[in-house]
Amino acid sequence: MNIVLIFLITIFSVSLFFYGKSKTKTISIKDNIKLNALPKFYGYYLVLWCSIPALVFLLVWSLFEPVIIKSIIIETAANQGAILSDKNEANLIYEKIKAIHLGTYFGDIDSILRESAIAYAKFINLFTNSKVVLIFGIIIASVIYSLKKIKNNNKARDDVEVILKGLLFVSSLIAILTTLGIIFSLLFESIKFFSVINIFDYLFGTNWSPQRAFVRDASSITAAEFEELKDAFGFIPLIAGTSFIAFIAMLVAVPIGLFSGIYMAEYASIKVRRISKPIIEILAGIPTVVYGFFAALTVGPFFRQVGENLGLTVSSESALAAGLIMGIMIIPYVSSLSDDVINSVPQSLRDGSYAVGATKSETIKQVVIPAALPGIIGSVLLAISRAIGETMIVVMAAGLAANLTINPLESTTTITTQIVMILVGDQEFDSPKTQSAFALGLTLFIATLILNYIAQRAVKKYREKYD
Amino acid sequence: MSNVKIKSKNLNVYYGDKQALFDVNLDLNEKEVTALIGPSGCGKSTFIRCINRMNDVIDICKVTGNIEMDGLNINDKDLDVVSLRERVGMVFQKPNPFPKSIYDNISYGPKIHGKGETKSELDQIVENSLKKSALWEEVKDRLDEPGTSLSGGQQQRLCIARAISVNPEVILMDEPCSALDPIATAKIEELIDELKKTYTIVIVTHSMAQAVRVSQKTGFFHLGKLIEVGKTEKIFKNPDNKMTQDYITGRFG
Numbered sequence: 050m051n052i053v054l055i056f057l058i059t060i061f062s063v064s065l066f067f068y069g070k071s072k073t074k075t076i077s078i079k080d081n082i083k084l085n086a087l088p089k090f091y092g093y094y095l096v097l098w099c100s101i102p103a104l105v106f107l108l109v110w111s112l113f114e115p116v117i118i119k120s121i122i123i124e125t126a127a128n129q130g131a132i133l134s135d136k137n138e139a140n141l142i143y144e145k146i147k148a149i150h151l152g153t154y155f156g157d158i159d160s161i162l163r164e165s166a167i168a169y170a171k172f173i174n175l176f177t178n179s180k181v182v183l184i185f186g187i188i189i190a191s192v193i194y195s196l197k198k199i200k201n202n203n204k205a206r207d208d209v210e211v212i213l214k215g216l217l218f219v220s221s222l223i224a225i226l227t228t229l230g231i232i233f234s235l236l237f238e239s240i241k242f243f244s245v246i247n248i249f250d251y252l253f254g255t256n257w258s259p260q261r262a263f264v265r266d267a268s269s270i271t272a273a274e275f276e277e278l279k280d281a282f283g284f285i286p287l288i289a290g291t292s293f294i295a296f297i298a299m300l301v302a303v304p305i306g307l308f309s310g311i312y313m314a315e316y317a318s319i320k321v322r323r324i325s326k327p328i329i330e331i332l333a334g335i336p337t338v339v340y341g342f343f344a345a346l347t348v349g350p351f352f353r354q355v356g357e358n359l360g361l362t363v364s365s366e367s368a369l370a371a372g373l374i375m376g377i378m379i380i381p382y383v384s385s386l387s388d389d390v391i392n393s394v395p396q397s398l399r400d401g402s403y404a405v406g407a408t409k410s411e412t413i414k415q416v417v418i419p420a421a422l423p424g425i426i427g428s429v430l431l432a433i434s435r436a437i438g439e440t441m442i443v444v445m446a447a448g449l450a451a452n453l454t455i456n457p458l459e460s461t462t463t464i465t466t467q468i469v470m471i472l473v474g475d476q477e478f479d480s481p482k483t484q485s486a487f488a489l490g491l492t493l494f495i496a497t498l499i500l501n502y503i504a505q506r507a508v509k510k511y512r513e514k515y516d
Numbered sequence: 517m518s519n520v521k522i523k524s525k526n527l528n529v530y531y532g533d534k535q536a537l538f539d540v541n542l543d544l545n546e547k548e549v550t551a552l553i554g555p556s557g558c559g560k561s562t563f564i565r566c567i568n569r570m571n572d573v574i575d576i577c578k579v580t581g582n583i584e585m586d587g588l589n590i591n592d593k594d595l596d597v598v599s600l601r602e603r604v605g606m607v608f609q610k611p612n613p614f615p616k617s618i619y620d621n622i623s624y625g626p627k628i629h630g631k632g633e634t635k636s637e638l639d640q641i642v643e644n645s646l647k648k649s650a651l652w653e654e655v656k657d658r659l660d661e662p663g664t665s666l667s668g669g670q671q672q673r674l675c676i677a678r679a680i681s682v683n684p685e686v687i688l689m690d691e692p693c694s695a696l697d698p699i700a701t702a703k704i705e706e707l708i709d710e711l712k713k714t715y716t717i718v719i720v721t722h723s724m725a726q727a728v729r730v731s732q733k734t735g736f737f738h739l740g741k742l743i744e745v746g747k748t749e750k751i752f753k754n755p756d757n758k759m760t761q762d763y764i765t766g767r768f769g
């Protein structure tokens with residue numbers, strides 16, 4: 050039904066565009082007046098007026114219709130004598146009524162259900178009819194209004210600008226609100242988690258084994274169980290593993306990325322640059338899961354083999370393998386960001402250095418890099434926050450056991466891996482185990498937020514210097 | 517009559533397919549200021565950039581012909597550019613201090629050439645350079661502040677001090693006052709007058725008045741050719757060439 054309505058609104062709007070265009074043309078010729086805008090703006094004006102109010106109404110209606118019908122039906126069922134002791138039972142009966150209406154219910158139908166289903170059908174009908182009537186009413190009203198406007202030769206160009214500005218504003222509002230929504234849902238679930246587990250036990254605990262809380266409703270945990278749970282959610286091993294792998298990744302990515310950035314910006318001829326820069330950037334386009342199985346199937350076993358030959362015990366899932374591959378994944382970010390930053394150091398500084406007799410490498414080391422340093426730091430920080438948030442590679446190559454270790458040859462785990470592990474498969478939604486994923490997500494979010502903030506400040510400081 | 521310091525013979529410069537200089541023959545006298553004038557894009561800057569081989573930085577640039585300094589062939593492929601630039605300093609159109617402290621801006625050159633091995637020697641070089649560029653009194657108490665915090669005129673004098681710091685024989689100035697106000701310009705011109713006692717100076721300028729004020733010799737370039745060269749007084753009072761006459765009286769340019 051909604052699709053048909055949207056289709057009709059679209060067709061109607063498009064035809065109004067041509068109508069508005071030709072109508073204003075005729076008016077201007079017949080009455081010999083100067084239009085306040087080009088005829089096509091009158092067309093746009095009609096289109097916007099015809100479609101936006103109707104579509105907005107349709108959207109709002111579709112959001113609220115099910116909610117309203119549901120509350121009415123549940124009330125009807127209760128009046129019929131259904132016993133609804135809690136929310137779940139009410140939901141269940143509503144789903145049954147809906148299924149009866151659609152003809153997909155195969156259980157016994159008692160009189161309460163039958164009566165309610167009849168009422169449901171009635172309301173659905175009523176709502177749909179009134180929706181269609183109201184939408185056509187709105188379209189007719191807004192079209193009459195806008196037609197009257199254009200007949201009076203309104204300033205259609207300005208009006209269209211205002212409407213478009215409004216549309217763009219709403220779009221950005223949606224972007225911001227959804228982000229806020231995500232943050233708040235993280236926050237609320239985390240608060241639930243922290244009402245069971247003390248935040249200090251979480252932040253400073255050194256043991257991570259959330260399996261202990263499996264299939265446990267938070268409300269039914271006994272005091273003894275609580276004592277045991279207390280030290281099951283220690284964050285330290287996860288942040289240690291995350292930082293450790295990110296550190297290994299940075300050891301790989303920063304020198305190689307920075308040096309290749311310097312080469313690209315300062316030494317490479319235009320021809321070399323034109324070919325190799327896209328190649329490096331292709332590295333950034335490889336899906337991380339591909340890096341992941343490369344790490345898990347090739348690099349991990351290779352390290353184990355080498356380790357065995359040297360008489361070392363290397364786990365086939367190791368921090369080293371994950372960190373190394375993650376570093377390779379990040380190289381293009383560091384390289385292309387630092388390349389850009391170095392390129393934006395003004396040529397005049399290099400000239401000044403050459404003019405006193407400095408060589409190219411002296412100039413780069415003593416003038417170009419110091420001038421570009423804030424930007425380079427910014428790019429490294431962005432790379433770190435990417436490394437911390439990276440999931441697929443560590444899930445596949447670093448392991449799942451939360452070892453608190455600094456041996457890169459052992460398996461370790463990260464925040465993101467644990468979130469995946471916790472949420473994969475069927476989960477009891479209010480067990481502390483599931484909620485701990487939100488707490489982890491929140492912690493991760495705050496950590497990357499801080500890093501990104503510092504990075505942006507650094508980059509901005511750099512920009513101010515030369516603009 | 518002073519000695520000739522730099523001598524160019526049939527100097528041609530090409531940027532890719534485009535020829536920027538055509539057979540330039542120009543002698544620059546020792547401890548004198550030579551001004552190069554002419555409309556934009558006429559090759560003045562290209563010419564002075566040949567003297568310290570700054571054109572090397574531009575990939576597509578090709579220089580043919582001969583240019584000598586005290587008998588040394590500057591255009592020699594095997595020439596050590598570092599030691600050439602130690603002898604020929606340069607000041608640019610826009611002040612370009614490094615984003616370092618005032619002290620580090622000056623000590624940069626000497627350090628690169630291994631001059632001033634001890635801290636006190638280096639301090640001395642910095643002080644002398646700043647005194648010679650008439651900036652010492654203004655900055656002596658804040659040598660560790662960034663060079664970019666100075667005013668435009670001070671920055672340009674800092675760049676002159678930077679050029680002087682390695683004790684060159686020649687200083688090239690590429691429109692050094694074009695980004696400065698009249699007062700800062702007057703200071704730089706005064707400074708040039710002082711510096712010519714020690715250094716051979718070549719200055720590219722768009723200001724006729726400046727050329728008259730600071731130079732002893734003037735060369736007029738047009739479309740990559742050196743049209744006329746001679747004593748500044750003669751060029752501005754009684755030029756041989758009609759084109760020079762037209763340019764200095766503002767009939768084209």
